[in-house]
Amino acid sequence: MVPMIRRVGFGCPTMIKVGAQPCRFVCLPARLPLWPKPDALKTLLIMGILDGIALLSIMTAGDYPHPEYAAVTTAMYGLPTIWLAAFFLKERINRLQWWGCVIAFCGVGYLAL
Numbered sequence: 662m663v664p665m666i667r668r669v670g671f672g673c674p675t676m677i678k679v680g681a682q683p684c685r686f687v688c689l690p691a692r693l694p695l696w697p698k699p700d701a702l703k704t705l706l707i708m709g710i711l712d713g714i715a716l717l718s719i720m721t722a723g724d725y726p727h728p729e730y731a732a733v734t735t736a737m738y739g740l741p742t743i744w745l746a747a748f749f750l751k752e753r754i755n756r757l758q759w760w761g762c763v764i765a766f767c768g769v770g771y772l773a774l
Contacts, residue, residue: 733772737765 688695697705715738722731740762746752 730769730772733769737769740765 684695687693719731719735722728722734725731743754743758743762747754
């Protein structure tokens, strides 16, 4: 695998350089902190773990029969975000957003037939 990365020219140092660009062009000129506050680290750690589990689940689903379901449910990745924002942040979900959630779930159910 290492020779492949070197041959293609895309490896960890390149990803770090690309990932550091927002810090260079956004955080530094605006004098924003580069490291989160200590009380936010626990939340960010939990978010990272859950996001990793979700991505691992989607990638693993490609090995099972009917991987197209994984592709469709990936498109619904934002639905739990809407629900969690409504629950924890007390954001109001309007009628059109609820209908969008229902239609998305019905679409996955329809594909399963």
